[in-house]
Amino acid sequence: MRIYSSLSREVEPLRTLEPGHVRMYVCGMTVYDYCHIGHARAMLTFDVVYRTLLEKGYKVTYVRNHTDVDDKIIARAIENGEEPLVLSERFIAALDEDLARLGLLLPSEQPKVSENIPQIIDLVGALIERGHAYAADGDVYFAVETYEAYGKLSGKRLADLRAGERVDVDSRKRHPGDFALWKAAKPSEVAWQSPWGPGRPGWHIECSAMSMRYLGPGFDIHGGGIDLIFPHHENEIAQSECGTGHHPYARIWMHNGHLTMGETKMSKSIGNVVRIRDILDAVPAEALRLLYLESHYRGPLPYSNDRLTDAIVALDRLYHAKELVEELEAQGSGPALAELLRDQKAEIGEVVELVRGFEARFMAAMDDDFNTAAAITLLHELVRALNRYGNNKKLVKKAHALAAPAARCFALAGRVLGLGGLSSEAWYQQVRQRRLLALGKSEAEVQALVDARLAARAGKDWAAADALRVGLDALGVVLMDGPTGTRWRMKVD
RNA sequence: GGCGAUGUACCCAAGUGGCCAAAGGGGCGGGUUUGCAAAACCCGUAUUCACCGGUUCGAAUCCGGUCGUCGCCUCCA
Known part of the structure; x- marks a missing residue:
């Protein structure tokens, strides 16, 4: 140290x-x-x-x-x-x-x-x-x-x-x-x-x-x-x-x-x-923490609302990766890590390597006069690899062994930096609530519109579905259609 | 006037002698994916680190100088 x-x-x-x-x-x-x-x-x-x-x-x-x-x-x-x-x-x-x-x-x-x-x-x-x-x-x-x-x-x-x-x-x-x-x-x-x-x-x-x-x-x-x-x-x-x-x-x-x-x-x-x-009324605490911790503590820290928005965007991506990890964990066991490494798929090997080396590299950055920016970079690298891997639906089915060690990486960052320690749902919920509050809208109100669009989509009435989405977009709601259903969140800017 | 920081891409920012023809995030442009989107992912975006000179086989990183910005010398995190 x-x-x-x-x-x-x-x-x-x-x-x-x-x-x-x-x-x-x-x-x-x-x-x-x-x-x-x-x-x-x-x-x-x-x-x-x-x-x-x-x-x-x-x-x-x-x-x-x-x-x-x-x-x-x-x-x-x-x-x-x-x-x-x-x-x-x-x-x-x-x-x-x-x-x-x-x-x-x-x-x-x-x-x-x-x-x-x-x-x-x-x-x-x-x-x-x-x-x-x-x-x-x-x-x-x-x-x-x-x-x-x-x-x-x-x-x-x-x-x-x-x-x-x-x-x-x-x-x-x-x-x-x-x-x-x-x-x-x-x-x-x-x-x-x-x-x-x-x-x-x-x-x-x-x-x-x-x-x-x-x-x-x-x-x-x-x-x-x-x-x-x-x-x-x-x-x-x-x-x-x-x-x-x-x-x-x-x-x-x-x-x-x-x-x-x-x-x-x-x-x-x-x-x-x-x-x-x-x-803190306007954004989750982690957004402010990330903004601060991206700069070295001894230097000046230029504050701006744009940077705060940047931080929310970055955290959204981080929690997207964490969500994948949570899903893998919920699905139970699969092949062991060592076995995964023998898999020739580059995506798996890369994530496994990053996960395995994470704690040592992360703590080494902190040991160096609290280089939080370097530690955050490692977190970003892990997130990108995880998301890349998560995009490959076939691979995702095989690698549950990744879940626990990857979760430990997030937990470490959560303990030391106070970043990435929430559940993904808790994070998205926080962002949603604050925006909703600022706009004077209720969650149920938005959910009703989302459901209406879902019904239109089910009937392949694309015109109606798109119209509803345009309306939601005007409210600041972004929709994400996925294999398991439609999720939504609030735009940050 | 004294003391101390600092100047890296459009913005933020790590790096302080070779792994740097310079991490990472945001933005922007292109692509994969998608009913269309969004998200995610991929590719691109600094031959260059304020400027000038020097040391060195080698410098963003060391030395000297110049310019700019900021802080402290009063209360201040």
Whole structure:
């Protein structure tokens, strides 16, 4: 398993602190609003990391936090006339729902800032004691000049930071780069009692405190969006390593690239956001997952509706192949795989080879810094071979032995990528329902028209049958006549 | 100004020294199949990897330069 680390700036082997056990912390969300599909990319990236590690047999302790105490939350709560923690609780529930719909596995722990205040206060106290932090008027600041390695993650040097250029420098700071560990509460703000007076944690300290609580002073992987490298992660390293004296804090730093709309990143401050829930109302979660996983997690991800449609089309084809596998499985046993290989038919040999080599090649792609695009290519190759084979009705009757191993390939992709794990019927049903809903049509309504056409066909009244089909086409319904009957589905565009 | 990415076909995208006269998906064109369709499958669609120069027996992949785009340096996944 090789992973690119932003800290070393190279791909390095995963060497866990404890054999067979990966400890991973990922920066979660600041919950003051619904999450958008850019956030979804970050969450999905580390979901796939988690799934891959589990598949490889690691024990994984995966911690992802909810930041529920923060300036923006307070500001929003004041706007709403709502208690900050009530507001954040509401959005945590919404986030949980969105991520569940996206098919994300639950992390081992999901700590909240509000439930880790004592740990934070202890850490701030330790930093003061060790001479890395100082109190000023109820605030506590980290003194960046006391940490010689400051800047090692982001590559920034203190002298280069143009502090004060965009934000006024607080005169209480000893160095413009010093950052708040603890903020004195303004009257009527949420506050906790501390040795420095009532206040709340600064932005970065919570991740240090929560990761240490669940993972210890040093752990294996720390993840988050690329925009967090500076200042968030840089500061997290400084306060953690200075607070415990243990280094390195995290051994591998992973950062996912941004999702972009056109050329610019999606961001709440820019206002070009699309909510997770709105997309998931319109398309199945796997479509979004496929779109994301087709690009490497570290690069930018250009989002567009066209690409989302492309993904649905590709998944339709994938589930067409899976349907064949399901049919073969239902038909029971046939000749053994080895026997199939002796068959001279090229179609069989090819599928057998692909199926047999699938798991090793798939996992090799994932081992290479999570090359999901390469893994998906293998899935596409398998799908094409399966479909080609499925077109040959004579061959299909002979090769039931293929069914179980082919099904295992889909199951593997389902476990690791969250793609291809559904039954074909469940997939088609999802696409149908969402389109039907969008069009305000009912399934029964469509089915009646399909049945009427079927009757016309049975009487070889081609003119009537075609007229009905044209009508259905206008509704966005595509018909597929097969040997076992007529199936239909909704057009995606 | 500093730091960091990135530029591969109509679109998306993998590949970072020889297996590349460059995967895979979408699109488009042609074909098989079909009552006609749809789906599936087959064939085609980059002698070329932003541009210029260099290293090498050999480069999309390494080095130098130029141009373009994006991100961070303030809150941000």
